[in-house]
Each structure stands twice: as C-alpha cells, then as structure tokens.
Amino acid sequence: MSIKNKLALGIESTAHTWSVGIIDFSGNVISLANDMFIPKKGGLHPVLVREQHLNNFMGVINKALSEASISIRDIDLIAFSKSPGLGPILKIGAQVSRLLSQLLKIPIVAVNHCIAHIEIGRLMCEIEDPLTLYVSGGNTIISAYESGRYQIFGETLDIPIGNLIDSFARDIGMPHPGGPKVEKLAKDSSKYLSLPYVVKGMDLSFSGLYTAAKRLLESKDYNKKYDLSDVANSLQETAFAMLTEVTERALAHTGKKEVLLTGGVAANKRLQEMIKYISNEHGARYEVVPLKYSGDNGAMIGWTGVLRYKATGGNIISDTQINPKERMDQISIPWRKGGA
C-alpha cells in the first residue's frame, strides 16, 4: 500500500481489549488489530487483564504495522486512551505510548475513550452533530455537543448496560461477551415479564433490573410458566426502553437533527430498531456505528488523537497521565465549532 498521508497509531487500553489502529490524518483506517481478554469465570480481574496485555501488546502493535505494510518509523503521531477505565490497564497503554513517542521523537495525544466512541461514529457515519447514545460494557451515556463540550444529558447511576447484560449472561452460564448470546435468546420469545423500569430524571438505574431478572430464574415458575428466552427478552425490552425514553427526551430537548448509536451494545438489532424509531418520529437522521468499530478499538483512539493534534498539537509528556474517573463533559473539544 502506498501511503502519502501522515499516520497515527492509536492504542486502546481501558479494559478487556488491547487494540491498535493505524489511521491516516484524513480518517482512512489503514489497519486494526485486537487482543481481547475473556475471563474464564467472573468479571474482569484487572491483574489478569494487565498480565494478558503486558504479554501481548507488542505482538498486536506488530500485527497492525504488518497489516499496514509499514514500519514503526512511518508513524507520525501516537494516541492512547488515558481515561476512563481500570487504572492498572490504562497505565500499560500510557507507558507504552510515552515510550514510543519518546523513542521515535513524535508527538503524543492522550484521549478520552468515551469521546473516541463518538468521534469514530461521526467519522464512519459521516454525521456532523448528533445526539449520541453511547452504550458499552463500561459506560451508558446520552450526550450531545453544546457550548464547546460533549454535554451529558443522561447516564447510568449504577451499572452500565453492557455490564448488566454480561452479568446476566454469566449467571446463565454464557461466556463473555454475553450481549450477542442474550440477543439471540431474546429473539426466540415474544413474551414480556414485568421487570423494574427505573428512570430517575434523565438518569438510569439497572441494578434492580438485574436482581429482578435473576429472581425470575430462581422462581418456581421458571421453565413452567416462562423460559430463559422470555427472561432474556424481558430484560432487553426493559433496559432498551429505558435507554430509548431518555434518548428521546434528550432529542426533544436539544432539537438535534441527527442521532448516533455507538459503543459495543450498539451492535444489538433490537436496540437499533428502537432508537431508529424515535429518530424517525422526531424527523432526525439515525445512524449506527459499523460493527467493526462499535466495540473498543484503537482506530477510534487514533482518530480522536488526530483531531486534537490538528486543533491544538500534541500533549507535553507530563500531561499524559491516566485519569481512570475522568468524565467526558470535563474536556474541551477544540476541533469542533465553538470549542476552545
């Protein structure tokens, strides 16, 4: 491949996935390589994830470089996810990136992971100013760009939607990631069992829903009056209706003309259907991020790094510390109109 444009190497390292994406400064993804930690049992144990990432990080970088048919010396910019996420895992991405930037003498940009999920959606869907529903294993955020920031209109008060689905899947013996398996199960049912629907103002709470779904599996009626598919269907219907309600209210409030569905859970066809429906109702254009870029990936980090670099240049090395709890509405967005 002949590549004339400048190139960024983006490193994603907030949780389960170590991912490296190479993207040019115009937004063409040149290559993408991933390594995902899949727990044998239980949730994500940071020490075990860290070990896997430490063992595999160079192999994934090399795979991305070789797929792009370039050497590390051809890279012009390093970008990495500095927030939010699990501290020990964020640290690996930060350390590898700082090392590469200094060894290669190229600029570095620290990127907020949630903003990267929005920016890859804007790029891939060619959408300018959407109201965004960002749903993943670690986050559930309804946001839109206003007054120089990605303002948060609604979010989960406890567990994220992906985590709810993965925990439920784990309880029924389905390995991580549970989302696609629960979706498949739910398709076999059209029965709805009543479950707690908790929307507080513009925020959402999923923990009561999780407990209630678990109780349905332990009840004497289980496999008599209803089956596993019915519970999976009811869980999805309740959680997705909650997300849809808040997204619709944010859409009405902001008056945005576009809606973007992004993050790993965006792969779900039933959720897509619901969000598309309310977008149409409000005369807004609906887009969902392509499957390849819906989950955590290095291309989205690379691209967000390019946007920031083009607007304000790279970070000085002392400004590349990780920040596991950083909220995306704390960050100014200099690459968008009105951003500083």
Ligand code: AMP
């Ligand atoms: P991310 O954290 O953005 O990498 O996304 C991973 C999350 O997306 C996990 O919680 C998965 O279970 C979830 N996910 C992936 N595919 C689907 C699907 N088809 N339906 C629901 N959730 C999904």
Ligand code: MG
């Ligand atoms: Mg994510």
